[in-house]
């Protein structure tokens with residue numbers, strides 16, 4: 001998950017301390033028992049693709065711009081997931097980050113662990129190498145990840161030193177990271193403006209007041225090694241993200257699934273697109289208009305899968321509550337009990353490994 005504490009279960013498996021059997025999920029959570037289509041078996045029908053080209057070429061009053069805002073709002077309120085085309089990031093830069101990720105994950109374990117003693121930021125969470133979740137957890141995750149605190153360039157450079165042969169290459173890696181995080185940051189903010197506009201609000205003003213500088217985003221490169229038992233084991237459990245929104249670039253292998261009308265739907269990999277999902281924060285901010293989509297990462301026995309995620313977080317100490325301007329404009333009362341974002345975060349993490357992640361449902365005021 002975008003947001004999770006460091007773990008060691010996959011390392012324990014690689015070192016013979018855990019067996020494949022230890023990784024098998026409780027039957028009701030397994031991909032096959034849930035009658036899911038396994039990775040690649042469907043085409044992502046129902047997860048819309050939205051071309052955001054009009055953002056760069058049209059004025060806000062144009063029909064083309066209005067249609068784009070409508071499509072985004074519709075996707076955010078129907079399934080909470082969509083892919084954006086013409087997103088403004090250079091695909092070559094994303095591919096190059098992916099190549100660095102592959103190189104990092106091919107290192108021996110002790111070198112990968114060498115990166116993880118770095119900082120742990122209160123909002124963006126741990127940074128460094130994370131090898132699955134805890135070995136004592138009942139449902140173990142078949143994944144490893146490298147997590148970066150985007151703003152902390154010194155950490156990025158020292159992490160780069162573990163897998164780049166010389167300073168020059170470490171600098172090149174750091175430049176690619178800069179390009180990608182800058183592009184992700186710009187896009188997240190633009191999408192937040194558009195999604196607020198889709199709620200009938202003055203997007204820029206709301207973003208300025210509630211979004212800018214309130215959090216510290218995190219970037220995570222994930223690796224899901226081939227798994228001999230992909231029908232019994234998962235890469236990541238069903239969960240929603242606690243972010244405002246999350247951006248994800250995935251390779252061509254496929255395995256990210258979203259829960260849609262009771263089915264699991266695989267999101268079609270597209271090299272030129274970014275997957276966007278609404279996070280818990282936006283669901284509450286929008287007073288339940290937008291949905292923080294439940295998703296999971298499935299596995300396959302044949303080939304490794306990689307993804308790059310950007311988690312657009314809100315500040316740790318802010319209250320999680322609907323945007324007052326929205327309630328006023330719609331003459332609505334809040335559908336959620338207010339809570340500290342940090343409290344929601346802890347609650348969400350405590351549920352996810354058990355397969356009990358229900359996003360912000362538990363905060364809903366009954367009868368509303």
Ligand SMILES: O=C(O)CCC(=O)C(=O)O
Nearest residue numbers: 001002222256297307309
């Ligand atoms: O790698 C993926 O496909 C999904 C990652 C994800 O959902 C997460 O890290 O929160």
Ligand SMILES: [Fe+2]
Nearest residue numbers: 001002240241
């Ligand atoms: Fe996620």
